[in-house]
Amino acid sequence: MLRHTTTRLLNNISTRNAINRTTIAAALRVIPTRKSLATSATKSKAKHDEDIDDFKLVVHTSADSKPAASKKTAADASSPGSNALKYAYQERSGFGTRPIYLDVQATTPTDPRVLDQMLKFFTGLYGNPHSNTHSYGWETNNEIEKARENVAKVIGANPKEIIFTSGATESNNMALKGVARFYKKTKNHIITTRTEHKCVLEAARAMKNEGYDITFLNVNEQGLIDLKELEKAIRPETCLVSVMAVNNEIGVMQPIKEIGSICRKHKVFFHTDAAQAYGKIPLDVNEMNIDLMSVSSHKIYGPKGVGAIYVRRRPRVRLEPIISGGGQERGLRSGTLSPPLVCGFGEAARLVREEYEADSEHIKKLSKKLTDGLLSIEQTTLNGSPIHHFPGCVNISFAYVEGESLLMALRDIALSSGSACTSASLEPSYVLHALGKDDALAHSSIRFGIGRFTTEEEIDYVIKAIKERVEFLRELSPLWEMVKEGIDLNSIEWSGH
Amino acid sequence: MSTIAALTKPQILNLYRQYIRTAKDFTSYNFREYFLRKARRDFRLYKDQIKTEEDALAKFNMIREELAILKRQSIISEMYTFDKLVVEPIKTPK
Numbered sequence A: 001m002l003r004h005t006t007t008r009l010l011n012n013i014s015t016r017n018a019i020n021r022t023t024i025a026a027a028l029r030v031i032p033t034r035k036s037l038a039t040s041a042t043k044s045k046a047k048h049d050e051d052i053d054d055f056k057l058v059v060h061t062s063a064d065s066k067p068a069a070s071k072k073t074a075a076d077a078s079s080p081g082s083n084a085l086k087y088a089y090q091e092r093s094g095f096g097t098r099p100i101y102l103d104v105q106a107t108t109p110t111d112p113r114v115l116d117q118m119l120k121f122f123t124g125l126y127g128n129p130h131s132n133t134h135s136y137g138w139e140t141n142n143e144i145e146k147a148r149e150n151v152a153k154v155i156g157a158n159p160k161e162i163i164f165t166s167g168a169t170e171s172n173n174m175a176l177k178g179v180a181r182f183y184k185k186t187k188n189h190i191i192t193t194r195t196e197h198k199c200v201l202e203a204a205r206a207m208k209n210e211g212y213d214i215t216f217l218n219v220n221e222q223g224l225i226d227l228k229e230l231e232k233a234i235r236p237e238t239c240l241v242s243v244m245a246v247n248n249e250i251g252v253m254q255p256i257k258e259i260g261s262i263c264r265k266h267k268v269f270f271h272t273d274a275a276q277a278y279g280k281i282p283l284d285v286n287e288m289n290i291d292l293m294s295v296s297s298h299k300i301y302g303p304k305g306v307g308a309i310y311v312r313r314r315p316r317v318r319l320e321p322i323i324s325g326g327g328q329e330r331g332l333r334s335g336t337l338s339p340p341l342v343c344g345f346g347e348a349a350r351l352v353r354e355e356y357e358a359d360s361e362h363i364k365k366l367s368k369k370l371t372d373g374l375l376s377i378e379q380t381t382l383n384g385s386p387i388h389h390f391p392g393c394v395n396i397s398f399a400y401v402e403g404e405s406l407l408m409a410l411r412d413i414a415l416s417s418g419s420a421c422t423s424a425s426l427e428p429s430y431v432l433h434a435l436g437k438d439d440a441l442a443h444s445s446i447r448f449g450i451g452r453f454t455t456e457e458e459i460d461y462v463i464k465a466i467k468e469r470v471e472f473l474r475e476l477s478p479l480w481e482m483v484k485e486g487i488d489l490n491s492i493e494w495s496g497h
Numbered sequence B: 001m002s003t004i005a006a007l008t009k010p011q012i013l014n015l016y017r018q019y020i021r022t023a024k025d026f027t028s029y030n031f032r033e034y035f036l037r038k039a040r041r042d043f044r045l046y047k048d049q050i051k052t053e054e055d056a057l058a059k060f061n062m063i064r065e066e067l068a069i070l071k072r073q074s075i076i077s078e079m080y081t082f083d084k085l086v087v088e089p090i091k092t093p094k
């Protein structure tokens, strides 16, 4: 069967030049059979290793999967920037070509131990976890409940308070829309901040259209909200305060415990978007008086497309479900759960607890090295508070370098500019704006994400690469030349603008 | 119980060696490096963390279970491979 498919594949791709027919034919001969895999399992496989190496020529990283953006820059190559780009394309001979992954705020690689938990649901445990008349349902349901317990333990919650969703986006929508709609007879006011993730901001805006009043709290230049301002903003009609735990662009940690006690004092529900915080900083829903919390699996080395919302039972938080149906998940989120995703998430949550100390220590060490290394370049600044800061997210501005050009020049490192979720747009980040950064500085910011699987060798490579290329791009910049000559750029009157 | 509880040094070393060898089989640079780092850490802490023979056995079994997972996953990693990273030297066949 496999051979048959491959032969067909061979015919289909004969027009592509990246992989030629001979390579495929060679690869075809080494498709592992059950026996060869078994051999590899028993480790008597010195020769077999080479065969497997050839096998990769058939699939997976396709050589021409370069993003559209790179085509554009190739076309731009006649412009003065072309030298920089040529420089950027330079490959180290004798080394691989796949970029270093430093974008763990966008998503994390799935831990192999998580995948191992997930596979059995594709091979045998296919029962519907909500079928309670036979063992197929029971066995899957058992696994789901184990996962729920693991997810709850990370934040000191009761498993009954965990509702599985499709991710933090859904959880955030559920919290904002669900709570507000349930209490709409008596309350009509929501408080949130300017630096929230887009999905909270957009959900809040949607509620505005439904007639609710929204207060967006400002943050200071450190990225932190003012607790007094928060307390002043609370009214008798306020139903919900939503403040994120760790910011996804600058890694700033809000004072969650203090916010929790303010909300409890005024009997207002407190929701926190903990997508970037869950499993990475200490969180305890009881100690911190958190009533609702959104979490996401793919930020903690779990599969994408699953997450959860914590909904407090005592004192009870009521919310109107967004999705109606068979009444699964306490009626708050109907629809058949996906056992592989949920259990993958559960395993990821278990691991994040087990590895907490080792991961934190590792991330802290690499983060310090990276931050020190990059800040030693002149005219660079760390964005956001250096103290109330999760070390795995380092956001740095490189003055007189355009962030997008730097990203183009850093094709060997997978990074994101400040404007994370809208990487295609040239709009500077609203988070950095909220911190009071000007357009130029917001444009020249880059976010570095460090996680469980980042290595020290990668960090060394990144520091060196950034140093070289920032220097190179600045050489091309007339502004930088003026700065070097000691001209105060603010004193210049720009004309024709 | 006494036969299992008395873990011998060669038994532990053997587990360690197998773990390292399996970790090296991952074709993904990041997973390989991670499990090698983890092996070194786990076995370095092995002595400090363990007070009783029960602890020792529990930890031993935990690592052994993880080794079984790594054995399966390293094979999967060999079936689905990707280009090497820019920090990885490409081995030229001898």
Ligand SMILES: Cc1ncc(COP(=O)(O)O)c(C=O)c1O
Binding pocket: A105, A106, A166, A167, A168, A169, A170, A197, A199, A244, A246, A247, A248, A273, A274, A275, A276, A295, A296, A297, A298, A306, A307
């Ligand atoms: C703070 C924050 N909230 C929500 C989300 C969305 O999470 P999900 O992808 O699980 O919907 C993200 C991830 O991009 C995030 O960083």
